[in-house]
Amino acid sequence: xxxxxxxxxxxxxxxxxxxxxxxxxxxxxxxxxxxxxxxxxxxxxxxxxxxxxxxxxxxxxxxxxxxxxxxxxxxxxxxxxxxxxxxxxxxxxxxxxxxxxxxxxxxxxxxxxxxxxxxxxxxxxxxxxxxxxxxxxxxxxxxxxx
Numbered sequence: 001x002x003x004x005x006x007x008x009x010x011x012x013x014x015x016x017x018x019x020x021x022x023x024x025x026x027x028x029x030x031x032x033x034x035x036x037x038x039x040x041x042x043x044x045x046x047x048x049x050x051x052x053x054x055x056x057x058x059x060x061x062x063x064x065x066x067x068x069x070x071x072x073x074x075x076x077x078x079x080x081x082x083x084x085x086x087x088x089x090x091x092x093x094x095x096x097x098x099x100x101x102x103x104x105x106x107x108x109x110x111x112x113x114x115x116x117x118x119x120x121x122x123x124x125x126x127x128x129x130x131x132x133x134x135x136x137x138x139x140x141x142x143x144x145x146x
Contacts, residue, residue, distance in 0.1 A: 001023035004029060008039040017042020018049075027054045031071075033058065041065060054117070061112050072113040072126075107133035 004027065006020045021032050034055040035045030043055040044065035054129040057073030077099060081102045088094040102108025111125055111130060132138035 003055075008036055008042075010037055011037035013039045013046060014042040018045045021046035021053055021055070022051055025051045030054055031056055033088070034062070035059075044070070063114055068116070070114060071117040072111055075110050075112055077102075077107055077110050104130060 006024065006026060008016045008020060017034065017036070017039040017103070020094065021034065024032055024071075025046070030053060032043045032055045034040040034054050037059040040058065043053070044057075044062060047055050047066040047069040048055050054069060054071050055062070057065070057070055057075075057076075058064065059076045061073045061075060063070040063073065084102070084107065085094060085100075105112075111126065113126070115123075118126070129138065133140055
């Protein structure tokens with residue numbers, strides 16, 4: 001897989017987000033990780049308008065922005081993070097100035113899938129990849145750092 005990072009430069013420019021999504025589709029991209037507020041919504045606009053792309057939602061299930069076109073979304077589990085922090089506080093393990101990260105393994109994020117677009121075998125494969133990331137057996141690097 002090849003990652004083609006693109007940046008809108010604004011959180012409030014859906015037209016530019018759509019333009020970038022269409023450009024990525026022209027370059028052969030299929031999946032587009034549409035993030036960045038209203039600008040990210042442009043990727044869903046492009047899919048809804050018929051572009052041959054599958055936008056991936058971020059923060060919440062975004063399938064409603066382009067029904068039948070969004071195979072999945074990476075959802076932010078604020079509920080899980082708050083419960084974890086409350087538990088840590090109650091056990092005296094939360095300290096002023098402490099920085100904490102909540103990834104997949106920490107319950108901070110979770111993938112949700114559209115069962116009409118992601119078949120059970122593919123779902124099992126994706127769940128397996130997620131479990132490897134959570135276990136630390138599949139390292140993930142930032143595309144900007146290699």
